[in-house]
Amino acid sequence: MARRSRKANRRHPLATVLLIAIGLVVTGGGYAAFSSTTAATAETDTSSQQVIDEGEKLFASNCATCHGMSLQGTDDGPSLIGVGAASVDFQVGTGRMPLAMQGPQAMQKPVQFTDEQTAAMAAYVASISPGPAVPDESLLQADGDAANGGELFRINCAMCHNVAGAGGALTEGKYAPELTGVLASHIYEAMLTGPQNMPVFNDDNLTPEDKRDIITYLKYVENNPSPGGFELGNLGPVAEGLFAWIFGLGAIIGLMVWLTAKSN
Amino acid sequence: MTSIIERPEAEAPATPKKGGGITGAAANYLDERTSISAVVKEFGRKIFPDHWSFMLGEVALYSFVVIILSGTFLTFFFQASMVETHYEGAFVPLKGVEMSAAMDSALHISFDVRGGLLVRQIHHWAALLFIASIGLHMLRVFFTGAFRKPRELNWMIGFVLFVLAMAEGFTGYSLPDDLLSGNGLRIIDGLIKGMPVIGTWTSFLLFGGEFPGTSIVGRLYTLHILLLPAILVAFLALHLVFVVVHKHTQFAGPGRTEKNVIGYPILPVYAAKAGGFFFLVFGVIALMASFFTINPIWNYGPYDPSPVSAGTQPDWYIGFADGALRLIPPGLEFVWLNHTWSFNIIIPVIALVLLLLFVFIYPFVEGWVTGDKREHHILDRPRNAPTRTAIGAAGVTFYAALWAAASSDLMATHFQLSIEGVIHVVQAWAVLGPFIAYFITKRVCIGLMKKDREIVLHGYESGRIVRLPGGEYIEVHEQLDDYERWKLVDYESFEPIMLRPNSRGKITPTMRLRSAMSNWFFEDRIAPASRTELEAAHGHGHADAVTSGTPARGQLEDPTGGNTHH
Numbered sequence: 001m002a003r004r005s006r007k008a009n010r011r012h013p014l015a016t017v018l019l020i021a022i023g024l025v026v027t028g029g030g031y032a033a034f035s036s037t038t039a040a041t042a043e044t045d046t047s048s049q050q051v052i053d054e055g056e057k058l059f060a061s062n063c064a065t066c067h068g069m070s071l072q073g074t075d076d077g078p079s080l081i082g083v084g085a086a087s088v089d090f091q092v093g094t095g096r097m098p099l100a101m102q103g104p105q106a107m108q109k110p111v112q113f114t115d116e117q118t119a120a121m122a123a124y125v126a127s128i129s130p131g132p133a134v135p136d137e138s139l140l141q142a143d144g145d146a147a148n149g150g151e152l153f154r155i156n157c158a159m160c161h162n163v164a165g166a167g168g169a170l171t172e173g174k175y176a177p178e179l180t181g182v183l184a185s186h187i188y189e190a191m192l193t194g195p196q197n198m199p200v201f202n203d204d205n206l207t208p209e210d211k212r213d214i215i216t217y218l219k220y221v222e223n224n225p226s227p228g229g230f231e232l233g234n235l236g237p238v239a240e241g242l243f244a245w246i247f248g249l250g251a252i253i254g255l256m257v258w259l260t261a262k263s264n
Numbered sequence: 265m266t267s268i269i270e271r272p273e274a275e276a277p278a279t280p281k282k283g284g285g286i287t288g289a290a291a292n293y294l295d296e297r298t299s300i301s302a303v304v305k306e307f308g309r310k311i312f313p314d315h316w317s318f319m320l321g322e323v324a325l326y327s328f329v330v331i332i333l334s335g336t337f338l339t340f341f342f343q344a345s346m347v348e349t350h351y352e353g354a355f356v357p358l359k360g361v362e363m364s365a366a367m368d369s370a371l372h373i374s375f376d377v378r379g380g381l382l383v384r385q386i387h388h389w390a391a392l393l394f395i396a397s398i399g400l401h402m403l404r405v406f407f408t409g410a411f412r413k414p415r416e417l418n419w420m421i422g423f424v425l426f427v428l429a430m431a432e433g434f435t436g437y438s439l440p441d442d443l444l445s446g447n448g449l450r451i452i453d454g455l456i457k458g459m460p461v462i463g464t465w466t467s468f469l470l471f472g473g474e475f476p477g478t479s480i481v482g483r484l485y486t487l488h489i490l491l492l493p494a495i496l497v498a499f500l501a502l503h504l505v506f507v508v509v510h511k512h513t514q515f516a517g518p519g520r521t522e523k524n525v526i527g528y529p530i531l532p533v534y535a536a537k538a539g540g541f542f543f544l545v546f547g548v549i550a551l552m553a554s555f556f557t558i559n560p561i562w563n564y565g566p567y568d569p570s571p572v573s574a575g576t577q578p579d580w581y582i583g584f585a586d587g588a589l590r591l592i593p594p595g596l597e598f599v600w601l602n603h604t605w606s607f608n609i610i611i612p613v614i615a616l617v618l619l620l621l622f623v624f625i626y627p628f629v630e631g632w633v634t635g636d637k638r639e640h641h642i643l644d645r646p647r648n649a650p651t652r653t654a655i656g657a658a659g660v661t662f663y664a665a666l667w668a669a670a671s672s673d674l675m676a677t678h679f680q681l682s683i684e685g686v687i688h689v690v691q692a693w694a695v696l697g698p699f700i701a702y703f704i705t706k707r708v709c710i711g712l713m714k715k716d717r718e719i720v721l722h723g724y725e726s727g728r729i730v731r732l733p734g735g736e737y738i739e740v741h742e743q744l745d746d747y748e749r750w751k752l753v754d755y756e757s758f759e760p761i762m763l764r765p766n767s768r769g770k771i772t773p774t775m776r777l778r779s780a781m782s783n784w785f786f787e788d789r790i791a792p793a794s795r796t797e798l799e800a801a802h803g804h805g806h807a808d809a810v811t812s813g814t815p816a817r818g819q820l821e822d823p824t825g826g827n828t829h830h
Contacts, residue, residue: 104682146356147358147359147360147361149357150358150361151361151565154568154571155568158571158572159571159572159573159574160574161574162573162575163443163563163564163565163573164560164563166575167574168573168574168575168673169574169672169673169674169676169677171682171684172683172684173676173681173682173685175676217357220356220357221357221563226557226563227374227375227381227557227562228374228381228385228556228558229385229554229556229557230556230557231557232556232557234560234563235674236444236575236576236577237444237577237578237580237583238575238577238580238670238671238674240392240558240579240580241392241579241580241581241583242580243556244389244392244393244580245396245580247552248392248393248396248548248549248552249323249396249397249400251548252323252393252548253316255544255548256316256317256320257316259316259537259541260314260315260319261316
């Protein structure tokens with residue numbers, strides 16, 4: 001009787017569990033598929049309205065206090081009309097923006113947004129008015145002519161950033177930062193947009209290929225350690241002089257004291 | 265010099281006489297033909313006192329030897345020519361770049377000559393150490409009063425060596441014709457052009473036309489490897505001859521007088537020590553050169569008058585001149601009589617020349633103020649000549665301010681300051697710092713002399729408290745032994761010169777000046793404890809006659825009758 005009734009039962013006892021499992025897989029998988037599609041869109045199509053809307057929200061809550069709700073700028077921050085996606089990618093992508101405090105210039109600090117969020121804000125700013133775009137990957141491979149890049153770097157950049165890219169002082173507490181450890185895209189964007197006190201090197205001034213060569217040179221210096229040994233920060237004669245006095249002469253005086261102590 | 269008797273403490277070892285095999289035979293052969301044994305005997309028995317600071321000059325000498333050795337190697341490969349060429353060596357980022365033959369050959373030495381980079385770095389590190397050790401050596405001589413009669417001339421020779429070393433350094437720094445050296449030359453060119461009337465002519469004469477021209481590297485090379493080294497070696501030889509003639513100074517100590525030198529003989533002690541020390545110095549330089557980059561000309565690239573790199577500084581020994589240019593306030597340039605008068609250049613140059621001139625003639629200044637015509641072979645402890653030490657400290661502070669100013673931009677970036685702020689602080693330091701250093705140093709010296717005197721007369725507190733049978737407590741004072749005490753009392757105390765009319769009954773302005781200077785030097789002084797004072801302090805049955813005990817301690821000491829704390 002019991003067996004029959006069980007047989008007659010149309011459903012297997014585990015059917016409910018299976019059904020729930022299938023339901024979860026379908027909804028979860030569907031959701032995952034859907035969200036990955038949006039992510040892919042964000043990377044490829046920066047002009048999609050959805051991304052721009054996302055960027056607008058981020059902008060309104062993080063940037064508009066100083067730059068204004070419609071990018072018009074306020075007393076605390078400049079207008080962003082026409083700065084382009086490249087500028088946003090540089091300023092936000094290196095952690096300079098949002099600004100922690102007003103000072104001689106924006107300091108680098110830990111990056112506060114994900115790459116997607118940065119791209120969304122860049123898309124939003126670019127959608128309001130056109131400006132320099134984020135550079136193409138093909139220019140950022142550091143595979144150009146290092147010799148040409150070195151020459152251009154010495155002529156155009158070294159007076160502030162130092163020949164070895166070690167950075168240097170400007171007036172009133174401003175400074176040109178060190179260039180080692182900076183992403184190729186950020187170097188390119190900096191030349192293109194002229195952040196902070198840096199002049200703009202537009203494509204008529206330094207062609208995209210010239211910019212690529214400069215990046216090639218900087219990456220060569222960064223990736224090839226000095227053939228002479230430790231570089232002492234690439235700071236030139238000051239570091240060398242301090243080293244000679246403190247460690248060179250220091251070691252020799254130590255030996256002198258040791259030599260004269262032994263005789264007594 | 266006959267008044268000086270060398271009396272070595274240690275018995276000089278007997279030199280092997282006959283039967284020395286081939287060495288003995290060779291020595292004999294030489295001696296019979298050259299009579300060299302007299303020289304060896306004289307020099308072998310020469311006595312030098314032992315103190316670590318007496319070896320600073322040796323460091324300078326040894327680094328100079330290293331410089332000559334490494335420099336000779338470099339001349340085999342360096343081309344002192346400004347002919348234009350294109351680099352085709354091993355360093356990728358400069359391939360095909362237009363540069364002078366000098367830069368090309370310097371890169372060739374760095375990348376393509378076996379061991380070339382190591383030798384280049386040895387040469388440059390040794391040069392930095394050479395001048396640094398000269399500087400420290402001069403400070404040692406200054407602060408211990410070793411420049412006094414009969415050594416004033418040797419002080420001046422040493423000063424000339426210092427200036428020659430800086431000139432050698434600067435001409436060497438300029439040779440590779442890289443961007444950094446070209447910028448340095450441009451500053452020198454500016455200094456020369458800043459001289460009124462003759463500046464531009466001089467610059468054109470030096471550079472063979474408008475800067476940079478095509479002849480400066482060749483000219484500097486001649487100076488660097490021929491003229492300056494020749495003069496330097498000549499003065500160096502003279503300097504050493506004087507060291508031998510005057511004999512070495514020594515610090516005060518028991519048995520050490522103005523008429524003897526106590527120490528060890530050259531053979532065998534110092535010959536071995538100094539020879540070993542040469543290799544130690546060479547070793548330190550070689551280690552630095554092996555592990556630490558110096559003057560990476562491949563980063564700087566070839567010279568081109570348009571680019572100027574951030575962080576362009578001269579090597580450290582020229583830093584004080586660069587700093588002086590950075591410190592001078594703006595707005596000192598004007599046109600007068602159809603000439604530009606660049607007082608922003610003239611003032612720093614004059615200040616530097618005066619500073620160097622003062623160093624040069626200081627022995628005569630002090631000799632004139634003290635009127636002391638005696639020979640001095642016993643060194644002063646710096647504290648026992650408070651005014652001299654304070655003047656030295658003021659000079660060091662001024663030099664340090666100029667020196668620091670040369671790295672104002674690096675201080676600004678590394679400490680996140682504004683460069684104007686750094687410059688203003690260093691300007692204040694350069695003007696006020698010497699006075700502050702003078703007063704602090706003088707007070708510290710006098711304080712230390714008081715402390716010495718106190719220790720000589722009363723001993724030092726041992727921290728041991730003893731209860732006497734009567735119930736009172738005293739602290740036991742440890743007395744110095746005679747050897748230690750000697751070092752603390754064997755110094756001279758000068759007194760200011762009284763202003764008295766001369767034989768013609770007049771007081772001249774010079775006499776007034778000298779009297780004023782003498783007052784300035786010796787007004788504040790602590791006389792060394794005299795024999796009477798010592799006897800009073802240590803003799804039985806005498807109370808502590810000497811001042812400067814605090815009342816509380818006086819109460820502790822006095823009831824003991826002055827003898828229990830012996």
